Amino acid sequence: MVTEPAPTIPEIALAGVGKRFRSGTLALEDISLSVERGEFVTFLGPSGCGKSTLLKLIAGLSPATSGQVQVNGMTPENAREMMSFIFQDATLLPWRTVEKNVGLGPELDHAARAVRQERVAKMLELVGLSNVARSYPRQLSGGMKMRVSIARALVSKPRILLMDEPFAALDEMTRDRLNEELLRLHDEQKWTVLFVTHSVAEAVFLSTRIVILAPHPGRVAHELDVHLAWPRNAETRESLAFEELVAHATHLLHGVLKS
Amino acid sequence: MSRRGVLVASSALVLACLLGLWQAIIWINHLPAYILPGPGAVVQVIIARYPSLLDSLWITTREAAGGLIASVAVGLCVAMVFSQWRWLRQTLYPYTILLQTVPIVAIAPLIILWIGGGIFAVTVVTFIICLAPIIANTTQGLISVDENLVQLFMMQKASPAQVLFKLRLPNALPNFFTGLRIAAGISVIGGITGELFAGSARVGEGGLGYAMIYANNQMETSYLFALVLAATVLGFSFFFLVMFLEWLALHNWHESSRPQLAE
Numbered sequence: 037m038v039t040e041p042a043p044t045i046p047e048i049a050l051a052g053v054g055k056r057f058r059s060g061t062l063a064l065e066d067i068s069l070s071v072e073r074g075e076f077v078t079f080l081g082p083s084g085c086g087k088s089t090l091l092k093l094i095a096g097l098s099p100a101t102s103g104q105v106q107v108n109g110m111t112p113e114n115a116r117e118m119m120s121f122i123f124q125d126a127t128l129l130p131w132r133t134v135e136k137n138v139g140l141g142p143e144l145d146h147a148a149r150a151v152r153q154e155r156v157a158k159m160l161e162l163v164g165l166s167n168v169a170r171s172y173p174r175q176l177s178g179g180m181k182m183r184v185s186i187a188r189a190l191v192s193k194p195r196i197l198l199m200d201e202p203f204a205a206l207d208e209m210t211r212d213r214l215n216e217e218l219l220r221l222h223d224e225q226k227w228t229v230l231f232v233t234h235s236v237a238e239a240v241f242l243s244t245r246i247v248i249l250a251p252h253p254g255r256v257a258h259e260l261d262v263h264l265a266w267p268r269n270a271e272t273r274e275s276l277a278f279e280e281l282v283a284h285a286t287h288l289l290h291g292v293l294k295s
Numbered sequence: 296m297s298r299r300g301v302l303v304a305s306s307a308l309v310l311a312c313l314l315g316l317w318q319a320i321i322w323i324n325h326l327p328a329y330i331l332p333g334p335g336a337v338v339q340v341i342i343a344r345y346p347s348l349l350d351s352l353w354i355t356t357r358e359a360a361g362g363l364i365a366s367v368a369v370g371l372c373v374a375m376v377f378s379q380w381r382w383l384r385q386t387l388y389p390y391t392i393l394l395q396t397v398p399i400v401a402i403a404p405l406i407i408l409w410i411g412g413g414i415f416a417v418t419v420v421t422f423i424i425c426l427a428p429i430i431a432n433t434t435q436g437l438i439s440v441d442e443n444l445v446q447l448f449m450m451q452k453a454s455p456a457q458v459l460f461k462l463r464l465p466n467a468l469p470n471f472f473t474g475l476r477i478a479a480g481i482s483v484i485g486g487i488t489g490e491l492f493a494g495s496a497r498v499g500e501g502g503l504g505y506a507m508i509y510a511n512n513q514m515e516t517s518y519l520f521a522l523v524l525a526a527t528v529l530g531f532s533f534f535f536l537v538m539f540l541e542w543l544a545l546h547n548w549h550e551s552s553r554p555q556l557a558e
Contacts, residue, residue, distance in 0.1 A: 063505070092446075095446075095450060096449070097449060098448050116450060116452060117452070117493045119445070119450065120450065121447070121450045123446075123447070124443075125443070127441065127443045127444055127447055129444070129462070129465070130549065131465045131468070131549075132548075133545075135546045140447075140451065140461075141451050142454070142463075144448070144451045144453045144457055144461070145451070145452075172548045174546055174548060174550065192451075231387045
C-alpha cells in the first residue's frame with residue numbers, strides 16, 4: 037500500500053495548522069504534515085496534546101484558526117463524503133437495531149431500501165455480526181458495539197478513515213483482535229487511515245507511520261516510520277523488531293513528556 | 296405460593312383491614328351516614344346510581360383526555376421549536392415556568408369569564424396546566440444529545456430535519472414520557488378542579504367535580520365517596536395507560552423502562 041506511486045496531490049495536507057479555542061487556550065500550534073493515499077498514520081501522545089482536536093479539524097467538524105487543512109486538494113467540509121469518522125465510544129443510536137445503525141448513512145442519503153439492505157448485510161458479514169443484526173446495542177458487548185461502529189463507518193465506502201481512540205475502552209484481548217481485523221480490512225479496502233491512540237503497542241502494530249505529538253500546545257515532536265512486514269498478526273507482536281520499535285517509541289514519548 | 300400470589304394476598308389483606316377499620320370507626324362512634332357512610336352504603340349508592348356516576352365519569356374523562364392530548368400536541372411543537380433556536384428557548388423558557396407556577400384557581404375564573412363555563416372551558420383549564428411539564432421535559436431531551444452523535448450526523452451531511460427527526464426526537468422519548476406521566480396525573484386533577492369553577496349544571500355536562508359540589512351541598516355523602524372512588528379509578532387508568540405506552544415505546548432499547556415494570 038505504501039509502494040503505490042505517490043499522486044501529485046497528497047491525500048491529506050496540513051500546512052502550519054493551529055487551533056485556538058474560544059476560551060483562549062492554544063490546543064495546536066504549527067502542525068505540518070502530508071499523508072499519502074493508503075497510509076496508516078497514528079497520532080500518539082499524552083492527553084492534552086490535541087490528538088482528537090487534530091482529527092476533528094481534518095474531518096471539518098471544527099475549523100482551524102490558522103494554517104490550512106486540505107483533503108485531496110479540497111477543504112475538509114467539501115471532502116466530507118470521502119471520510120468516515122469513528123468515535124472513542126461506539127456512539128450507536130440505542131433505539132435502532134444493529135442493522136438500522138449500520139444503515140444510517142445510506143438512509144440519510146435516501147438510498148433505495150434494497151440497496152441499503154444489501155450493503156448493510158455485506159458490512160455485517162465483513163465484521164462478523166450477521167447473527168446479531170436485529171439486536172439492540174444494549175444487548176452487545178463493548179467489542180461488538182465497536183464493530184458495529186466500524187461497519188457503520190465502512191458502509192458508505194470511505195476513502196479516508198478517521199479513528200479517535202476507537203479501542204481505548206476495550207480489554208486488551210478484544211483490542212488486539214480488533215486491531216488484526218482492522219488491518220485485514222485495510223488490506224482489502226486500501227483506505228487512508230488517521231488513527232489516534234495513547235497505546236504505543238497499538239500504534240506500532242497498526243501503523244505505517246507514527247506521529248508523536250507534544251502537549252501544551254499540541255505540536256509534532258517526532259515522526260517515526262514503521263517498517264514491519266505485512267501481514268501483521270499475533271507473531272508480529274512477539275517479534276524482536278516489534279519490541280524494539282515499541283521501546284524506541286516509548287523512549288521518544290517519555291522524552292516528550294519530560295520537556 | 297408464588298411471590299406474585301403472596302403480593303396479591305397481602306394487598307387484599309391490607310384492603311380488608313382498612314375497610315374493617317373504616318366500619319369499626321362508624322360503629323364505635325355511632326356516626327350517621329351523612330357524616331361518614333360505611334363501605335356497604337357506598338357500594339349500595341354505586342349500584343343504585345351508576346348511570347349518573349358513569350355519565351359524570353365519562354365527562355371528566357373527556358375533559359382530562361382532551362386537555363392532555365392537546366397539551367401533548369402543542370407541547371411537542373413548542374419543544375421542537377425551542378430545540379432549534381437557542382435564543383428563542385432562552386427568551387421564552389421563563390414563561391413556561393410561569394405557566395407551571397400560576398395556580399389553577401387563578402386561571403379558572405378568567406377562562407370562564409372569557410369563554411363561559413362548560414366542558415370546553417374545563418378542557419382548556421386542563422390543557423393549560425398539562426402544558427408546562429410536557430414542554431419542559433421534552434425540550435430537555437431534545438437538547439441533551441451526545442455531542443458525538445451530532446457530529447456523526449454532520450459527517451453524514453444530515454439535514455436539520457433529519458437531525459431533528461432521526462436523532463433529537465428519539466433521544467427525547469424517555470424525557471417526553473416523564474413529562475407525560477406528570478401531565479397525565481395532573482390532567483385528572485385539572486379536570487375535577489376545573490369543574491369546581493367552570494362545571495356546568497346543564498344536563499349531560501356535569502362531570503365528577505361538579506357532581507362532588509352538588510353531592511356535598513345535598514349532604515349525599517355516600518355518593519360523594521362514590522365520586523371520589525370514580526376519580527381515583529380514572530387517575531389510575533391514566534397512569535397505567537401512560538406506563539403501557541412508555542413500555543411500548545422504550546422497552547426494546549431503554550434501560551429505565553425495564554426495572555419499573557419488573558418491580
